[in-house]
Amino acid sequence: MALQDRMRDVEQRIQEACRRSGRRREDVNVVAVTKYVSAATAANAVSQGIRHIGENRWPDSEEKWRLLHGQAVFHFIGSLQTRKVKDVVGRFDYIHSLDRLPLAEEIQKRAAALDIVVPCFLQVNVSGEASKHGMRPEELDDLAAALRGLDRIRPVGLMTMAPLASEAEETRPVFRRLRQLRDQMNAKRAFPAPLTELSMGMSGDFEVAIEEGATWVRLGSILVGKEEEA
């Protein structure tokens, strides 16, 4: 399928999920995950109106970033090692994978050196799968408290990855739990400003995520496709 057809198809499914759940279309943002495709394909997507690009490794995204930053907003969605923070801060507009204090401290240090503030999602491993990155829900309070001292990090929301499921519907409890966690944190005034965002939902489960409150869905294969030699 051509990119334009995929974009139209995804857009229709997003609108239907919004309608089913009484949500406004403009409250759901799409990050096009380009990690499986070439810089040329990513550039084509941007020229067709894609505004947000998601990547999970700096070396693989460098060419795309050099070509497209300024034209698209860049989201770092992969697990982030502390020693790789220098590659990401100052380049990516959002980090979706903040999940521990040492990482936050390194982001703070780099952002301070560049005199910028980095909007971050806190990644939570809701499902408890050992293979998933992210903190345990019980760790959120402590990280929230520590972040109060890190003025270069702006917590904007929570992020999660649902376990691979044969049926999208099986992911619903994970997404619902993430929304509840966000609402609980906000009720406790855990952050200087309420968290407004939920980054959840991928190609296989984005409609369920939207029904459960996702404000950012991260779509790779279904939207920009997959290429053998990216």
Ligand SMILES: *Cc1c(COP(=O)(O)O)cnc(C)c1O
């Ligand atoms: C690869 C990836 C995606 C997109 O995956 P698809 O299933 O192809 O949509 C979304 N989020 C994260 C964190 C990823 O690593």
